[in-house]
Amino acid sequence: MTHADLQQIKERELAGRKKMVLRCCMAAGCMSLDSKGIKERLEKALAEAGLHNDVEVIGVGCMKLCCAGPLVQADPDGPLYTNVTAENAPSIIAAIKGGRSALEQADPQSPFFTQQQSIVLANSGLIDPERIEAYIAVDGYTALLNALTELDPKGVVETLVSSGLRGRGGAGFPTGLKWGTVAKSPGAKKYIICNADEGDPGAFMDRSVLESDPHSILEGMAIAAYAVGADQGFIYVRAEYPLAISRLQTAIKQAKRLGILGSGIFESPFNFNIDLRIGAGAFVCGEETALMASVEGKRGTPRPRPPFPAESGLWGCPTLINNVETLANIAPILRHGAEWFAGIGTLRSKGTKVFALAGKIQNTGLIEVPMGTPLRTIVETMGGGAPDGRQIKAVQTGGPSGGCIPAQHLDIPVDYESLTTLGSIMGSGGMIVMDDSTRMVDVARFFMEFCMDESCGKCIPCRAGTVQMHHLLEKILARKATARDLAKLEDLCDMVKHTSLCGLGQTAPNPVVSTLRFFRHEYEELLQDEAADPNAAGHDTAASPVTPAI
Amino acid sequence: MAAKTLTIDGKLISAEESATVLQAADEAGVKIPTLCHLEGVYDVGACRLCLVEIAGNPKLMSACTTRVREGMEVTTDSDRLQKYRRMTLELLFAERNHVCAVCVANGHCELQALAYQQGMDHVRYDYCYPQWEVDASHRLFGMDHNRCVLCTRCVRACWHIEGAGTKNVSGRGGRSKIITDLDDAWGDSKTCTQCGKCVLACPTGALFHQGSTAAEMQRDRSKLEFIVNAREKKQWSV
DSSP, X not given: OOHHHHHHHHHHHHHTOOSEEEEEEOSHHHHTTTXXXXXXXXXXXXXXXXXXXXXXXXXXXXXXXXXXXXXXXXXTTSXXXXXXXXXXXXXXXXXXXXXXXXXXXXXXXXXXHHTOOOSTTTTTTTSOTTOHHHHHHTTTTHHHHHHHXXXXXXXXXXXXXXXXXXXXXXXXXXXXXXXXXXXXXXXXXXXXXXXXXXXXXXXXXXXXXXXXXXXXXXXXXXXXXXXXXXXXXXXXXXXXXXXXXXXXXXXXXXXXXXXXXXXXXXXXXXXXXXXXXEEOSOGGGGSHHHHHHHHTTSOOOOOOSSSOTTTSOGGGSOEEEEEHHHHHHHHHHHHHOHHHHHTSBOSSSXXXXXXXXXXXXXXXXXXXXXXXXXXXXXXXXXXXXXXXXXXXXXXXXXXXXXXXXXXXXXXXXXXXXXXXXXXXXXXXXXXXXXXXXXXXXXXXHHHHHXXXXXXXXXXXXXXXXXXXXXXXXXXXXXXXXXXXXXXXXXXXXXXXHHHOSSHHHHHTTHHXXXXXXXXXXXXXXXXXXXXXXXXXXXXXXXXXXXXXXX | OOEEEEEETTEEEEEETTOBHHHHHXXXXXXXXXXXXXXXXXXXXXXXXXXXXXXXXXXXEETTTOBOOTTOEEESOOHHHHHHHHHXXXXXXXXXXXXXXXXXXXXXXXXXXXXXXXXXXOOOSOXXXXXXXXXXXXXXXXXXXXXXXXOOHHHHHIIIIIOOOOEEEESOGGGOEEEETTTBOGGGOSSOOOOOHHHHHOSSSSEEEHHHHHHHTOXXXXXXXXHHIIIIIOOOOO
C-alpha cells in the first residue's frame, strides 16, 4: 500500500458514487427502531420507482439527533426525515422525484446542527462505517501515511504537544505529555490501549464514534503506536456494545487486508497489530490499572500508582492508554496541523468536545462543540431546554464522578477548569439535564447506588463507605435522618474521597458533595428534629439495619 | 545498592533504596497500622490503614506500596490520619458480623487489636447484619464469611507461598467473597493441598482450624448442675 494506492481507492470510490445519496442512520439507537428494515424498504422502493441507477441508499453512523430517530437524509443538505418507519419509504422516494413529502422533518439549519463543530464526528452520519473505502474517500489513513513517511516519532509527539490536546476520558491529562513519557520509557516492548469501556450512566459518545467511524480510531492508534514505539494495540470495549464490537472487527479485518495494519505498514519498517478485548460489564475496568489487569486476564481491580502505566503497564511494559475520543482527534490534528487545532477552544482547553445530551431535554442526542461553549448554549439553544414547559434545574456532567451544575451557573464556559471550579468535572461527555421536578437527594442517591454496585471491593473506604453513604441517603429520603446523620454523611464523603485506592472511590462522593453545595436546603428539609427522634442518643444503630448488599 | 535518607515523623532515618515506607518505618521503630499487609507476600495497598502523609504530595499514600525517596518527609500519625483510620475500622465492623464475644479469634485477632490500638470504642454507622454462610465442609479448616475483612491475605498466601491457587475473590463491592476454586465447597476442592497457610494468614476469625473451634466450644455442663444445686439445695459441692 502506497500513497498512489490510497489515491486510487479514493478515486474509484468517488467515481462509483451515484448522483444522489440517501443516508440512513445505522447506529445502535436507530437500529433498535428497525433502521435496517427501513434501509431495505428504501432500496426496494427505489427499484420500484426505477431510480436505482441514480440514487443509492447507504447506511451511515450516528446522525446525532437521536431523540427523533430513525433518521434518513437525502444528500448532505436535503430534507432530514425524522421518526421514519418502513412504511414511509415510498413517500421519501416520491419526494426525490419531485413530489412533496408530508413526512415529519427536522430542520438541518436549526441551532442543534449549525452550532456544532465536527472534528471527532466529522464522518459520523456521512460515511458507511463498514467500508474502509468510504473512510479512504474522505482522506482517511493519509495522516498515518504522512506520519510514517514525513515525520519521525518525535515529530509526531511534538505535533501533539503543540496542539494542546488533552485526554477526553475525564481527567484531561495533556495527551502529548503522556505520549512523550511512554516514548521515553525504556523498553523494547510497548503497548497501546484504546479505552472504550464507556460506563457513565447516560453517556454514549464513545459508542457512537466506534459505531460511526471505527477506522478513525484504528488510524489514531496506529499513529500513537508509531509515536511511542509500540507494535501491539488493544481496544478494550465493553460487551454491552455488540454493534461497536462487530464494526471494529470488520474495520480491523479490512485494514489488515489492505496492509494498513500488520507488518511493514505503507512500506515502512513499522509493524502494528490491534486486537479487541471485550469487557465483562464492570464499570471499574474503565480505570486504567483495572483495565490493564482485565486485559491481562486477571480480575479487574485497580492497583496503587505509581508505577504509572507509562512506566510499567501491561505485563510490566510501558503502556499508553487513551480514550476513544482522544484517539479520534489524532488523525485530524495531523491532517490539519497543530495550529489549526490549537486555534479552536479556550486557552487551556483546546479543540472540541463531544457530549451525549440526555435527560429532561427536548433534543436528546450527540453534539460536538468547541471547548468553552457556554453550557446555556448547549442545553437551551441547541438542546431546546426542558420539555413540557418545565425549567432546567441542573445539569449533571461527568457521570458518577462528576457533579451537578445548578441553573444559575448555566453561563459558565464548558472547559476543564471552569467545570472543576463548580465542583464538577468535564468527564467523558455525559450530560444529563434535570428539570424542576427532580429531587437532588434522589440524584445523589442514584449515583451513590451506582458507585456502591460498581465498587470492585478491593479497598475498604470505597467498598464499605459507599454502602454507608447510600444507606444514609436512603435514611434522609425516608425522613428518618437527623442533622447528625447529615454530618456523618459529610464526614464519610471527605474520608472516602481522600482514602480510596482508585479514581472510582475518590470521586464517588462527588454527586453528594456537589448537590450539598448547591441544594443543601433540599437535604435539610428532609431532616427530622433530633429531639423528636426516638432513636437518638446513640441507639440508632439497632433501629434500622442497613439493607445487606447480598 | 544506594541508601536513601528520609524523615518519618520528624525522625531522620536511612533506608535501602528498594524499601517501602512501611519497611523503613518499621526498621526505625515507627509503628504504622496495617491489616492487608503480610510479611512474605506482595502488598496490594487495599486496607488503606497504612496511609501516610508525604510532604509535597496532595494525596495520601499507602506506606506498604510506596517506595522511599531521598529527602522524603513522612507523617504517619496526624490527627487526620487517626480519624480516617478509626472510620475505616468502624466501616469494617459495621460491614459484616464481627462479634468478638462469640468469635474463635477473640483475643488474637488483628482487627480487634487495631480497634483497641486506634481507640475505636464504638461504631457510629448502622450495622449491615448481612447473611453470610459458613463453609465447614473441609475436614481440617473452616471459613466464616461473617468475619472476613476481604484483605485477601489468604488468597495471596495460597497463590504465592503455596502455589496452589485455590482461594480467590468473586463478586464485587460489598458482595465480594473469598471463594474456593470456582465457588465450590472447600471440602470438595481438588486443588487445595490442605497446607493451612490461608488459615495462618487470616487476621481475623474468618479462617479457622476445625479442631480449635471444637475445643473452644466444649461445654462444661457440670457448671449448670452446680448452679442449680447451689440455688435450690444450698449445696456448694466443688
